[in-house]
Amino acid sequence: ALVFYKYTLFLFGNLVQVIPGLAAFPVSEWAPTVAPLAISFFVFEFVHYMVDVRRGHEPIRSPLEFLVFAVFFPTLVAGPIKRYEQFLPALKEGVAQARFFSADTQVGFIRVLVGFAKKFVADGLTMYVNGMAPAFEQQLLADRWLVFAAIAFRIYFDFSGYSDMAIGFSRMMGIRIAENFNWPYLATGVREFWRRWHISLSTWIRDYIYIPMGGQRVHPALHALNLVAVFVICGLWHGAAWNFVLWGLYHGCGLVVQQMARTWRSRLLAGFAPAPLAVAARAGGAFGGWALTTFFVWSGWLLFFYPAAKALTMFKALFHA
Numbered sequence: 148a149l150v151f152y153k154y155t156l157f158l159f160g161n162l163v164q165v166i167p168g169l170a171a172f173p174v175s176e177w178a179p180t181v182a183p184l185a186i187s188f189f190v191f192e193f194v195h196y197m198v199d200v201r202r203g204h205e206p207i208r209s210p211l212e213f214l215v216f217a218v219f220f221p222t223l224v225a226g227p228i229k230r231y232e233q234f235l236p237a238l239k240e241g242v243a244q245a246r247f248f249s250a251d252t253q254v255g256f257i258r259v260l261v262g263f264a265k266k267f268v269a270d271g272l273t274m275y276v277n278g279m280a281p282a283f284e285q286q287l288l289a290d291r292w293l294v295f296a297a298i299a300f301r302i303y304f305d306f307s308g309y310s311d312m313a314i315g316f317s318r319m320m321g322i323r324i325a326e327n328f329n330w331p332y333l334a335t336g337v338r339e340f341w342r343r344w345h346i347s348l349s350t351w352i353r354d355y356i357y358i359p360m361g362g363q364r365v366h367p368a369l370h371a372l373n374l375v376a377v378f379v380i381c382g383l384w385h386g387a388a389w390n391f392v393l394w395g396l397y398h399g400c401g402l403v404v405q406q407m408a409r410t411w412r413s414r415l416l417a418g419f420a421p422a423p424l425a426v427a428a429r430a431g432g433a434f435g436g437w438a439l440t441t442f443f444v445w446s447g448w449l450l451f452f453y454p455a456a457k458a459l460t461m462f463k464a465l466f467h468a
Contacts, residue, residue, distance in 0.1 A: 149190040152182040157387035185224045187384055189217060191351055196231050198355055207231060212238075221316040225309045227327040227347035234324065241321030251321045258315030265308030272301035280453075284464045291464055298452060299445040303332065306345070332444070335436035336409075337401045340444055348384070352377055371406075375399035385451070390458070394450040401443055 150158075155178040163169045196216075200206045207213045215238065216231050241251075279286060279294045286294065310327035317324045327346050334340035341349045360373045375396060382395020449458035 149186060152179050152186055154383070154387045155179065188223070188226050188228055191228050191348075192217070192231075195228075195351065195355065199230075199232065204232060207235065219317075221313040222324060225306070225313070226345075227310055227313065227325055228351050229324060229347075234322075237322050237324065241317075241323075244321050249321065252319050255315040255318030255320075258318060259312050260315075262308040262311030262313075262315060265304040265311060269301050269305035269308060272297045272304065276301060280461075283461050288465075288468050291461075295445060295449075295461075295465060298448050299332070302448060302451070303328075332441060333437065334440050334444075335433050336440055337398065337405050337443060340440055341398075341402075348381070352381055356380060371403045374402050374406075378402070390450055390452075390454055393455055394447055397447050397450055401447075 155174070159169070159172075159174045159178065196207075207216065212235060216229065216234055219229070219234070219238075222229055276294055276297050279290065279297075283291060283294060307328040314324055314326065325347060329343040329346065331340055331344035334343050357373065357377045360377070361369065362373075363370055365373065376399070378395040378399030379392055380395065381398070382391040382393070385391045385394075446462060449461050452458075453461065
């Protein structure tokens with residue numbers, strides 16, 4: 148269903164480039180031009196449900212409970228992606244203890260306000276970026292770097308703001324759902340970033356794609372290919388366009404390089420560095436890791452938002468007056 152509604156035209160359009168004869172097929176007459184609202188989120192929730200039941204977890208016996216799980220309005224449009232084993236007990240507890248003006252109501256209301264403030268800031272940053280990006284190369288160097296930072300904070304405030312509101316509205320009803328962001332721009336590595344960013348998506352991909360492909364239990368070369376493959380899928384999940392594929396490939400390769408670098412660094416420090424030097428190296432590495440990770444992630448957002456040629460041009464413009 149996800150492939151049909153979201154990727155049919157993208158896949159067919161690219162196949163036509165390879166097999167021109169396919170252009171005679173009237174795909175545009177029957178292929179969907181708009182996907183159902185939130186299909187990327189509820190399809191992942193349904194896949195999670197079916198796989199977990201297949202693995203032996205207790206299924207949902209009540210159609211009403213499944214319906215509430217499927218269409219729970221705070222998380223429907225943009226997550227967090229729910230797990231039914233966590234959500235249904237939280238739902239029942241919230242219904243059993245529901246009362247107005249409780250501590251949950253107050254905490255949830257504050258969380259909604261925080262999310263709304265983030266969304267307000269994100270909208271302002273979007274207006275700023277949209278005004279500056281078309282003539283990015285003509286801006287002053289300092290302004291280019293400001294736009295570069297604004298792009299990164301725009302998506303963070305927009306997405307985490309929505310998650311805050313979803314979590315807050317749920318909390319106001321006494322229902323606690325999982326956190327989706329944990330200060331991702333403080334990460335000191337790409338792997339840590341993905342443990343902090345869109346947590347419900349990254350853990351879903353880990354549990355239902357990465358681990359079934361073998362995880363870390365396979366040969367290092369195959370493990371590297373698996374990392375790249377799952378992040379290409381992650382990129383495609385965000386949208387049916389090549390820039391999302393490249394963004395996923397970019398992060399997958401970044402994870403592979405980071406893993407190789409950490410292995411070599413650990414061996415070097417263990418084999419040659421005295422203990423005090425090793426401690427100092429790790430302390431300095433934390434700041435260096437944060438700086439490199441931040442630059443790596445922020446550079447990736449250029450690929451996420453713009454075609455590859457435009458993203459590369461903007462990236463190069465950061466380094467010349």
